[in-house]
Amino acid sequence: MKVHDNQLVKKDQILFTIDQPRYQKALEQAQADVSYYQVLAGEKRREAGRRNSLGTQAMSREEIEQSNNVLQTVLHQLAKAEATRDLAELDLQRTIIRAPAEGWVTNLNVYTGEFITRGSTAVALVKRGSFYILAYMEETKLDGIRPGYRVQITPLGSNRILRGTVDSLSAGVTNASSTRDSKGMATVDSNLEWVRLAQRVPVRIHLDEQQANLYPAGTTATVVVTGDKDRNTDHESVFIKLMHRLREFG
Structure with missing residues (x-):
């Protein structure tokens, strides 16, 4: 734990950290998928460009369209992989819980080694200067x-x-x-x-x-x-x- 109950904290100060290895591995896997589809997209782009430049004199129109369709499919898979990578990166960033504003930590209900579920309340923060x-x-x-x-x-x-x-x-x-x-x-x-x-x-x-x-x-x-x-x-x-x-x- 980085703080104790009723402590005055600054904005963006770390309150506590969630165990990160699982999220780190998920990010590495997502990044590997992105790298794979980037290489594959490069190959399919060159192949489609080559067939388009040769035209129907060297091959059928169906083969040219098929090559273009394969390229679009790979680009779509790359976009999905990048979105998954970005989400995994966001999940990893959110394992570090920071104070959203300057204020007092109160009702701290999480301790080192304790399991918490997604969406549960672990700590409350009373913002400084917000009293009325x-x-x-x-x-x-x-x-x-x-x-x-x-x-x-x-x-x-x-x-x-x-x-x-x-x-x-x-x-x-x-x-x-x-x-x-x-x-x-x-x-x-x-x-x-x-x-x-x-x-x-x-x-x-x-x-x-x-x-x-x-x-x-x-x-x-x-x-x-x-x-x-x-x-x-x-x-x-x-x-x-x-x-x-x-x-x-x-």
Whole structure:
């Protein structure tokens, strides 16, 4: 292994390598096929050229056409061999797993000598500078939220206040009371309750400053949309701050 769990890595840094001998042999075999068909194509090209130059005075038209057809068949086989060679080379290159971007390796689930299957997830990478806030706002509060509005974010268990801006609101959420039948017709639940909980709508928030991995992706925070301007908390009393925090929970 080239890295360890939760390590910060650079873009294109090697994370781990898959055993290469099988892929190397496949590439060598594919290259041998390409070399064979290249030589064969050269011979058939010279033969076809010679027969075409002699013309029908020295041989039948059928023999000339047959020679041209053989050449086209060999060229087709050469193209297939080259494609197989290129694919084998790509497979060999992909045995070296590199970081697609700068970020933190997390949930590393592969170790030296372990077998992994094609398509399985062996490691996750959290891209540096990609952190954002996704707030699930009640639909009753959406009237006071607009793209560009300022946001105050308090990570759970912390008194530190982060700042951000509303980037966008989700265009739709799933309606659990309505489905579609096999013919595409709407099926509405006939047992709708009189008192219903407000739907939660995702609101994406852009952070003013990235916090590295101080607050890991997927953790919880309290979000308050303050409108066009930031809330000035420098001169607020302890009681006012407490009231704001209680209000944040509904």
